[in-house]
Amino acid sequence: MKYYNAGIVSQSLWYEEFNLYLNYLNQGKTYSEVKNLSDQKNIFQASSTNRAQRMSRALTNRIIAIPQEVREVYFQLDVTNQKLVDFLGIMLTNRLLREFMYEVYRDELILGDRKLEDAEIQAFLTRKQEENAQIASWREATIHHLKSTIKSLLRETGLVKKNQRKNSDDVTPIMLDIFLIQALKAAHLDYELSTLEGS
Structure with a gap:
């Protein structure tokens, strides 16, 4: 994180989508496969193709940034703490x-x-x-x-x-x-x- 960016202005917490993404990964899907599902089948119910792409890329970046130790406990947490992981x-x-x-x-x-x-x-x-x-x-x-x-x-x-x-x-x-x-x-x-x- 050497540079500042204002990319969050086009983002939301997207908790439901974040949760769904992690479920897909738990089922054995890869990041590329989830992004393709978003692009082709609009699994995150985005309002447009461009928005679906932006959302899936932002969620991918978030999840990659979250250490494995945190991801491993995610599904043991209540919704409040899961949202906190998303925010993290x-x-x-x-x-x-x-x-x-x-x-x-x-x-x-x-x-x-x-x-x-x-x-x-x-x-x-x-x-x-x-x-x-x-x-x-x-x-x-x-x-x-x-x-x-x-x-x-x-x-x-x-x-x-x-x-x-x-x-x-x-x-x-x-x-x-x-x-x-x-x-x-x-x-x-x-x-x-x-x-x-x-x-």
């Missing part, structure tokens, strides 16, 4: 989201008021623009989409919940399954474990 795959393939989670979300767990304000996401992105020429070159529309996508991914995963009375989200940390904790440690994903536990 996005973190492992997108440096910007990974840093946001460590620098902003983790801080909310440790020191914050457990409220994620739009201004906090904007401040993070502004700081990254100041620190990195690549991010500084992104259009304002891209930054706006990134802010929305980060919020959407956190909500879909269950890491935050929209506060209907305020212009913010309540931080709702997920209790990690002991099998997932052990798998993260075995895979040396201490940074990610610290992020998700707020430790």
Whole structure:
């Protein structure tokens, strides 16, 4: 992950599709075979051929990035922790989201008021623009989409919940399954474990 990219703006958590993909792999299918099923039979029920291709490629990248130790315990986990594994795959393939989670979300767990304000996401992105020429070159529309996508991914995963009375989200940390904790440690994903536990 040497470079930043804004690829997540065209993505969602896609938990059902992620789960289906892993089921196919468990049945002995290869990554290429699953991608072909997506392209030819639209197994993920995408709205267009192009979207089916983007979805299958993004899911492939996520799953490849997730260490085998974590994938091996996936089907022992409840849906909440399975969604967290899906989200972990996005973190492992997108440096910007990974840093946001460590620098902003983790801080909310440790020191914050457990409220994620739009201004906090904007401040993070502004700081990254100041620190990195690549991010500084992104259009304002891209930054706006990134802010929305980060919020959407956190909500879909269950890491935050929209506060209907305020212009913010309540931080709702997920209790990690002991099998997932052990798998993260075995895979040396201490940074990610610290992020998700707020430790």
